[in-house]
Amino acid sequence: MKYEAVIGLEVHVQVRTKSKMFCSCANKFGAEPNTLVCPVCLGYPGTLPVPNREAVRKAIKAGLLTNCTIAKYSKFDRKSYFYPDLAKNYQISQFDLPFCENGFLQISGTGFSGAPLPEKKLGITRIHLEEDPAKLNHASGATGADYNRSGVPLIEIVGEPDLRSADEAYAYLTALKEIMRYGEISDCDMEKGQMRCDVNISLRPEGQKEFGVKIELKNLNSFRAVHRAIEYEYWRQSHILDEGGVIRQETRGWNDEAGESYLMRSKESAHDYRYFPDPDLMPFELSDEEIEKLRAELPELPEAMRKRFEESYQLSAYDAGVMTSDTALAAYFDAAAKLAKQPKLVANWISSELLRLFGETKTTLDVCKITPESLAQLTNLIADGKINGKIGKSVFEEMFATGDAPEKIIADKGLSQVSDSSAIASVVTDAINANPKQVGEYKAGNERVLQYLVGQVMKLSKGRANPQLVIAELKKQLG
Ligand code: ADP
Numbered sequence: 001m002k003y004e005a006v007i008g009l010e011v012h013v014q015v016r017t018k019s020k021m022f023c024s025c026a027n028k029f030g031a032e033p034n035t036l037v038c039p040v041c042l043g044y045p046g047t048l049p050v051p052n053r054e055a056v057r058k059a060i061k062a063g064l065l066t067n068c069t070i071a072k073y074s075k076f077d078r079k080s081y082f083y084p085d086l087a088k089n090y091q092i093s094q095f096d097l098p099f100c101e102n103g104f105l106q107i108s109g110t111g112f113s114g115a116p117l118p119e120k121k122l123g124i125t126r127i128h129l130e131e132d133p134a135k136l137n138h139a140s141g142a143t144g145a146d147y148n149r150s151g152v153p154l155i156e157i158v159g160e161p162d163l164r165s166a167d168e169a170y171a172y173l174t175a176l177k178e179i180m181r182y183g184e185i186s187d188c189d190m191e192k193g194q195m196r197c198d199v200n201i202s203l204r205p206e207g208q209k210e211f212g213v214k215i216e217l218k219n220l221n222s223f224r225a226v227h228r229a230i231e232y233e234y235w236r237q238s239h240i241l242d243e244g245g246v247i248r249q250e251t252r253g254w255n256d257e258a259g260e261s262y263l264m265r266s267k268e269s270a271h272d273y274r275y276f277p278d279p280d281l282m283p284f285e286l287s288d289e290e291i292e293k294l295r296a297e298l299p300e301l302p303e304a305m306r307k308r309f310e311e312s313y314q315l316s317a318y319d320a321g322v323m324t325s326d327t328a329l330a331a332y333f334d335a336a337a338k339l340a341k342q343p344k345l346v347a348n349w350i351s352s353e354l355l356r357l358f359g360e361t362k363t364t365l366d367v368c369k370i371t372p373e374s375l376a377q378l379t380n381l382i383a384d385g386k387i388n389g390k391i392g393k394s395v396f397e398e399m400f401a402t403g404d405a406p407e408k409i410i411a412d413k414g415l416s417q418v419s420d421s422s423a424i425a426s427v428v429t430d431a432i433n434a435n436p437k438q439v440g441e442y443k444a445g446n447e448r449v450l451q452y453l454v455g456q457v458m459k460l461s462k463g464r465a466n467p468q469l470v471i472a473e474l475k476k477q478l479g
């Protein structure tokens with residue numbers, strides 16, 4: 001039988017802040033274990049949590065960026081469970097009144113597998129703010145707990161079961177990561193555990209309305225692993241169903257090396273988290289003005305920026321995609337394009353020359369000596385016919401190495417285009433004398449030879465002759 005996959009993702013994203021969610025310990029990755037801790041994040045009795053305003057603001061911004069409704073009234077709840085990663089034996093989280101609800105993300109384009117994606121809005125059920133538990137390390141044979149992570153602000157983005165394929169899940173995660181990075185909510189570095197994802201997946205016979213029984217997949221440490229795990233689960237579950245078996249609700253892990261999922265625990269023995277409002281924390285009341293103030297601080301999102309680049313700078317969809325592949329690059333392009341007579345040329349020089357030189361010199365935009373102003377000037381010189389593209393390339397390389405303005409380089413090296421008619425006439429005469437065979441062909445009616453002769457003139461002038469004037473002069477001298 002043919003089955004349709006139904007997939008919903010639960011994504012945890014660490015919020016980038018200076019300090020932790022409820023104490024003043026640093027929110028920092030990579031320190032010596034258990035050095036960024038205090039009585040609050042170690043769960044000592046008698047301590048009191050103080051909410052981090054910046055984390056709250058960023059959680060709300062995450063909701064605004066994903067088209068959520070922001071709650072006017074919100075609160076923190078205690079979620080009780082007993083595990084060594086949780087010193088208080090409860091996690092401060094949000095239960096029935098999260099900060100953000102009913103949002104969506106948009107996907108389109110091509111999926112990870114290369115197949116086209118449907119234009120689709122993928123629902124976001126809610127985004128709530130909570131504290132990250134400690135990190136347990138099982139590497140050494142024993143288990144160690146690192147409380148540096150305990151109390152790091154964490155948002156959980158719960159997605160609707162709207163996804164239908166591994167490609168859609170991959171695209172959803174990619175879009176979500178891009179938005180969180182643009183909005184400076186998080187760096188979303190998966191290797192540092194700043195973005196973590198659980199996948200819920202069920203199958204149903206094609207055409208059936210009701211959802212099937214879902215499996216939850218954990219330990220997915222890359223988007224690629226998510227993609228592979230979904231394809232694997234689709235295969236595994238459809239095989240069971242085809243054999244007449246039933247799917248039982250279970251939590252499974254993903255073994256990326258083996259390329260298969262494995263049973264972690266079957267039907268969660270109906271966890272009772274005994275949620276109740278945290279009596280140590282005041283509920284949050286938000287006014288429309290406060291929400292609108294946060295909305296006004298939001299950056300332009302990549303999707304909107306791509307559209308703007310296509311429309312106001314006449315870029316192709318592909319070029320707009322390259323220019324917005326990175327926040328800093330997008331700002332750089334935007335600054336140069338605003339000053340350029342032909343913004344499209346700016347995009348060309350960035351994607352062909354600048355990115356090539358970054359690759360060759362193993363550098364990035366942070367240390368780039370070419371200012372957006374200089375880049376715009378270079379393209380304007382080309383657009384105005386002051387230099388041609390070939391000379392532009394050597395000027396560009398000089399700009400990259402020295403940071404000098406293009407006009408200075410052109411003046412210093414005498415590279416400007418020759419438009420002086422007597423100078424051009426004399427090079428044209430030289431070229432005609434040096435190529436009697438081609439001149440004969442031209443005179444016999446083969447007009448295509450003209451291009452060859454233009455090339456010869458350009459060569460003799462070391463690329464500096466104004467091509468339009470060269471053509472006119474050639475025609476004149478050849479009669
Ligand atoms: P639970 O009660 O197990 O936590 P929820 O209804 O809260 O389940 O949903 C958790 C996640 O699972 C959400 O991301 C949701 O989209 C997804 N989900 C729910 N039901 C299904 C299903 N039948 N198939 C696939 N995903 C599902």
Ligand code: ZN
Pocket residue numbers: 020023024025036037038039040041042151
């Ligand atoms: Zn602390």
Ligand code: MG
Pocket residue numbers: none
């Ligand atoms: Mg749930």
